[in-house]
Amino acid sequence: MIPGGVNSPVRAFKAVGGTPLFVKGARGCTIVDLDGKAYVDYVMSWGPLILGHAHPAVVEAVQTATARGTSYGAPTEAESELAELVVSMVPSVEKVRFCSSGTEATMSALRLARAFTGRDKVVKFAGCYHGHADAFLISAGSGALTLGTPDSPGITAGTTRDTISLPFNDLAALRAAFETYPAQIACVIVEPYAGNMGLVLPKPGFLAGLRELTKAHDAILIFDEVMTGFRVGPGGVQQRENILPDMTTLGKVIGGGLPVGAFGGRAEIMEQLSPVGAVYQAGTLSGNPLAMAAGIATLRLLQGPGTYEKLDGLAARLIEGLDTVFARHGIPHQASQRGSMFGFFFTNGTVVDLASAKTSDVEFYARFFHAMLERGFYFAPSQFEAGFVSTAHDQDAIDRTIAACDDAIAALHATA
């Protein structure tokens, strides 16, 4: 009855084979399937659950809010409170609007950038994924890449014409695009740490170069921090790298596991939005009180002392351990980590963009994935996704993962 049995394609095991986990419940860093088998989870609902599954404070906040009413379609104090948190934590955001998903955030940010500049074209980078709005499903990452449809059918030629896709980490290509389309590019959107083609980090100077070039050509720079916002640090990549975009899109962690997206930026841009300005954007469930409650509880806890240091330490321990195991078994690989986000590719080369990410041995990834699943460890069912740890992971879970990885690779070698 449900196409592919899933309500979002990344959940299917099409790239790795087999049947997806059907989930009974989850707590902390453990997810349990319908057969009662438990797994240490490194998918964490694809990023939102930075405090782990069913964190008591988040559950309580949602329960309390639910008892007061699930939706009003009118402003609440909770929206203002979350807005204040966002503005205080994300360096470049002066004003913010909430919506219900990352896709809504990016498509609304694009509309606003087009209206503000009076230009049509958008530059994105191949392998970056900005949700499933038409303008972004061109050389897209995540499920679109994994399932072989980076350019989705159903998108009009006109839309395609206005989206320029360039290689990630390639400033020369961006410079050339600005020359080819003078005064036509409204915005450049980027995942500043790309997490939807696996984890691909910016080369030194790439983000600064984006800032410089967009400024020079009066284009809006949008950091899509749906994945990295509040995850790689309280202020996202922009704070870690000290580069301020004009606009930022947010999602995942900001909703604490409930459906939330947000977009924000400089006040003069955000004030073009209706009802102050003329750019229309709306949503019946935008700023939903349950989602706001989960977001507030999550961001408040993240502000506690040592939280990000702990997350960083856990992910570093995991990636160092996996790196050592892969090396010991002679597996060509590249592993990386920033904050609580991590990724690894099975390749000899250096991964800097989509073309190099695609040199990864996806068949070996599929076998590795299943060998780990069998042992009770759930990584993303695709090579082209990032992994996540949460504050609910601990050293014991990480060390068991590394030991299982050693065992899994030895078993894969034995059967090869």
Ligand code: HOZ
């Ligand atoms: N950005 C998420 C994974 N890369 C999307 C999750 C989904 O598509 O369901």
